[in-house]
Amino acid sequence: MPHSVRAVIARAKGEPVSIETIEVPDPGPGEVLVGIQACGVCHTDLHYREGAINDEFPFLLGHEAAGIVEEVGEGVTNVAPGDFVILNWRAVCGQCRSCQRGRPWNCFETHNANQKMTLNGQPLSPALGIGAFAEKTLVAAGQATRVDPAARPEAAGLIGCGVMAGLGAAMNTGQVGRGDSVAVFGCGGVGNAAIEGSRLAGAHTIIAVDIDPRKLDLAREFGATHTVDSSQEDPVEAIRAMTGGNGVDVAIEAIGLPSTYEQAFYSRDLAGTVVLVGVPNPEARVELPMIEVFGRGGTLKSSWYGDCLPSRDFPMLVDLYLQGRLDLDRFVSETINLDEVEAAFEKMERGEVLRSVVVL
Numbered sequence: 428m429p430h431s432v433r434a435v436i437a438r439a440k441g442e443p444v445s446i447e448t449i450e451v452p453d454p455g456p457g458e459v460l461v462g463i464q465a466c467g468v469c470h471t472d473l474h475y476r477e478g479a480i481n482d483e484f485p486f487l488l489g490h491e492a493a494g495i496v497e498e499v500g501e502g503v504t505n506v507a508p509g510d511f512v513i514l515n516w517r518a519v520c521g522q523c524r525s526c527q528r529g530r531p532w533n534c535f536e537t538h539n540a541n542q543k544m545t546l547n548g549q550p551l552s553p554a555l556g557i558g559a560f561a562e563k564t565l566v567a568a569g570q571a572t573r574v575d576p577a578a579r580p581e582a583a584g585l586i587g588c589g590v591m592a593g594l595g596a597a598m599n600t601g602q603v604g605r606g607d608s609v610a611v612f613g614c615g616g617v618g619n620a621a622i623e624g625s626r627l628a629g630a631h632t633i634i635a636v637d638i639d640p641r642k643l644d645l646a647r648e649f650g651a652t653h654t655v656d657s658s659q660e661d662p663v664e665a666i667r668a669m670t671g672g673n674g675v676d677v678a679i680e681a682i683g684l685p686s687t688y689e690q691a692f693y694s695r696d697l698a699g700t701v702v703l704v705g706v707p708n709p710e711a712r713v714e715l716p717m718i719e720v721f722g723r724g725g726t727l728k729s730s731w732y733g734d735c736l737p738s739r740d741f742p743m744l745v746d747l748y749l750q751g752r753l754d755l756d757r758f759v760s761e762t763i764n765l766d767e768v769e770a771a772f773e774k775m776e777r778g779e780v781l782r783s784v785v786v787l
């Protein structure tokens with residue numbers, strides 16, 4: 428029997444989202460039905476409703492979620508009904524070129540549910556293959572990662588997207604280590620998570636860069652040792668001055684703009700690393716003198732989902748949270764109902780929140 432549940436739908440480009448009753452099928456082979464407890468509002472949900480990702484409307488939004496497994500389909504062994512899980516949007520296949528090379532975090536053939544959830548018979552496109560602004564959602568088994576149920580769902584769910592992207596940009600992609608210096612450009616949910624990840628990894632200098640003083644205050648709370656308001660001063664010069672004239676070992680761009688990518692490029696030390704975790708729009712271009720790309724040496728990297736492996740990283744991060752070593756609660760700016768997602772988009776655009784979290 429399919430399940431009729433309330434969900435947040437983006438029906439057409441740029442139109443406000445609406446609450447609709449959708450049909451969620453029972454799980455088929457390799458699928459899992461999850462009762463959603465909490466789901467964060469991420470910038471990517473807004474990108475979907477603006478038509479900036481693709482035209483496959485209607486979208487079922489929401490993808491930063493935690494909940495309880497209600498039913499599992501044939502052949503599912505990694506989770507069972509009653510398990511507390513965080514959903515992920517990169518369930519690795521184990522068989523593609525990248526998995527075969529021993530790099531499953533870069534998997535090129537990630538899994539989603541095979542069956543479609545529907546609205547009045549019309550198939551829905553779930554955001555990032557999840558669709559969790561809904562009382563229940565259907566995912567591939569590998570998209571559900573079991574974690575310690577002692578964690579609050581509204582904090583744990585955030586690990587499913589932005590927080591993981593930021594933590595992983597520092598810890599996995601940037602390989603930040605003890606005694607390193609780091610600069611983070613953009614201190615939204617992703618950038619502040621990169622700051623926390625740098626602190627956890629042992630960085631001794633963590634410089635937060637933003638144009639919004641409210642975000643810089645938050646960055647200090649997450650562990651930034653220095654802040655730069657780049658609307659007031661040149662961040663490259665400021666970062667050099669804060670690092671003995673040298674620049675940082677790792678520069679993390681968490682906005683997705685050419686101008687801030689260039690700032691990151693020029694603010695690192697010789698042989699340093701630049702990590703791009705911000706998602707650029709398709710028209711964005713960077714132009715760099717090639718001699719600088721060569722002469723500065725080091726590494727230019729991009730971070731997909733923080734190069735995470737959900738089955739390895741999610742349980743570990745939840746444990747750090749429960750031990751009081753990873754502050755997830757500070758990312759939860761407010762908890763809201765399903766029908767307040769549109770208002771949460773507006774708050775996000777005004778820079779008033781790190782995360783609004785829908786609680787079901």
Ligand SMILES: NC(=O)c1ccc[n+]([C@@H]2O[C@H](COP(=O)([O-])OP(=O)(O)OC[C@H]3O[C@@H](n4cnc5c(N)ncnc54)[C@H](O)[C@@H]3O)[C@@H](O)[C@H]2O)c1
Pocket residue numbers: 469470471588589592612613614615616617618636637638639642657681682683684686687703704705706707730731732733778781
């Ligand atoms: N790589 C991934 O897998 C992944 C996953 C999730 C999100 N993201 C991307 O990460 C980026 C950040 O996401 P978020 O949720 O933190 O967004 P956000 O809007 O909450 O934060 C962006 C921050 O950048 C600041 N900013 C904007 N323009 C700036 C400028 N010119 N100079 C300095 N600071 C500036 C804003 O004040 C804000 O604090 C987005 O591009 C998002 O799509 C990437």
Ligand SMILES: [Zn+2]
Pocket residue numbers: 519520521522523524525526527531533534535536537
């Ligand atoms: Zn793979």
Ligand SMILES: [Zn+2]
Pocket residue numbers: 469470471472490491588589
């Ligand atoms: Zn997201």
